[in-house]
Amino acid sequence: MHLTDEEQDILARGDALADAFREQIQVGEFFGAERMVPVSNAHFMGDPEVFGDAGAAYLARLTAAGLRTAIPTSRNATCVDLEHLESFQQSKELAQGEIGVRKQLTALGVMAVNTCIGYQTLYQPRLGEHVAWGDTGTVAYANSVLGARTNYESGTASLLAGMTGRTPAYGFHLDENRKANAIVRVAATMGDLAHWGALGAVAGTRYRGYDNVVAFVLPDGVIPSSDALKHLAAAIASYGSMAMFHIVGQTPEASTLDMARGERGLLGEGEFSQADLEEFMGSYSPDDLAPDVVVFTAPQLSMFEIQDLALKLEGRKIREGTKMIITTNRSVYVEAERTGLLQTITGSGASILQDTCWYLMDPAQQRKSFGWNTLATNSAKLANIVKAHGYTPTVLTTAECILASTVALVASGAVSTQKGN
Amino acid sequence: MKFNLTRAVGKTIEGEALVSPVPFSARYDLDRVNGVISRIGHPLQGESIKGKIFLAPGVQGGVAAGWALLAMEARGVGFAGLVFGDTNPVMVQGAVTAGIPIASGLALEAFEQIKTGDYISLDPSTMELTVLESFRVE
Secondary structure, three states, X not given: OEOOHHHHHHHHOOOHHHHHHHHHHHHHHHXXXXXXXXXXXXXXXXXXXXXXXXXXXXXXXXXXXXXXXXXXXXXXXXXXXXXXXXXXXXXXXXXXXHHHHHHHHHHHOOEOOXXXXXXXXXXXXXXXXXXXXXXXXXXXXXXXXXXXXXXXOOOOHHHHHHHHOEEEOOHHHOHHHHOOOEEEEEOOOXXXXXXXXXXXXXXXXXXXXXXXXXXXXXXXXXXXXXXXXXXXXXXXXXXXXXXXXXXXXXXXXXOOHHHHHOOOOOOEEEEEXXXXXXXXXXXXXXXXXXXXXXXXXXXXXXXXXXXXXXXXXXXXXXXXXXXXXXXXXXXXXXXXXXXXXXXXXXXXXXXXXXXXXXXXXXXXHHHHHHOOOEEEEXXXXXXXXXHHHOOEEEEOOHHHHHHHHEEEXXXXXXXXXXXXX | OEEEOOEEEOOOEXXXXXXXXXXXXXXXXXXXXXXXXXXXXXXXXXXXXXXXXXXXXXXXXXXXXXXXXXXXHHHOOOOOEEEEOOOOHHHHHHHHHHOOOEEEOOOOOHHHHOOOOOEEEEEOOOOEEEEEEOOOOO
């Protein structure tokens, strides 16, 4: 790998920063990177649940060595909401661990904003901007929707990039790897955020593989919102381990299908039909049993999604025997509180959590603690993850999730007994 | 019996092979405390991964997997090495942090020829995996 004079100087220091840089070089050499590329910012994912004592010790070593981030470095959602510990039976040890990690991250110069939607609330990198982000959904969104450039930067990798201000130039940092090698023509009617997650799930399953890039061709006039693209990105990463897609005529590197594809060979081409959508989605009718738990998360909700839920929950109450959980980041939480949306949501009986994304909060333990089994969500990504935690998930539209889990309040404040009203 | 690899990094090692016919998820396949394959229905369920050179056709799972290898290494129950048909940055970054040699590009037919229990070597400098002794049940 070619290193600049400045980079060779980092190695020559022989200190903790040199060790960090050497780790990055090894990863680059594995992937045949010819050089390092400067990155403008980094996004770190790690919490006490996922990295345990070894991760905490790793952070402690960096802190003790006096290292600090050289570029803005944010932190992803974490495993705990410190203000709702008891209601979710989260352990004090985990909370103490989280407090310790936040202190260490702060000492290292990392902003513990605890969000997986930083691209909606914190910073949007621009076309061609190289970054080092460590959450699969954020990576897919950055590459696809913003035209920024990043690989999955897992574990320590994004933190090291934050320290050195560089990352190895391989994968999605290079032009040739950003071209589409699969095409999906969308024929289904896309009416809800859940449908965009379904599209990501089906395309991800069909063309699974980190190196694969799908070009979506949408019907005329269909222009997905940022939230819709967020669900698409999260799902295609979750089901397909993929890090990039294009939407022809809409995303920055896909003015035309030819531009999206370049000279790259075609792995496959197909349709996302109404039948494909309906096969993926669950359904709900008022005679069905209510799910044990309904979760809006993965990714955290934007202010627009919070407002939509507040409107849908107004005049309704969560059914007895059902739990509704909503997660967002702190900045959205604070604004929701200030604008009164939070009170509408909590007034219905729903729980809203900040700093976390529910699947990071040990869902298997919650299933045991609360006796939950059936789960409804509008997040295709969450449905994919919770199967491994023993849940039986159903992906419903946002409105169906509300219908399945709430009843209408009548004028006196009493609860209507008619299901689904 | 030698097999070529296309990408590899880390020191040369020898050890017992643990061969998985299915893609590997560090987060969902493993009991990370004890270093045992724990996912219900996994073809290697109950097998210890401690000190083994693990072979799998591919990888799956999110970036959280990057921490799992370090966590197991620190507990002394980690892999000796990792060899995949295809891999992604998550596993490579995790292996490098944990100091575990990792390689990819192992041809799919190798998964029929190399058996769990074979004694193998992994040499990242020459990009070669060699079966030193075959384990065969008589």
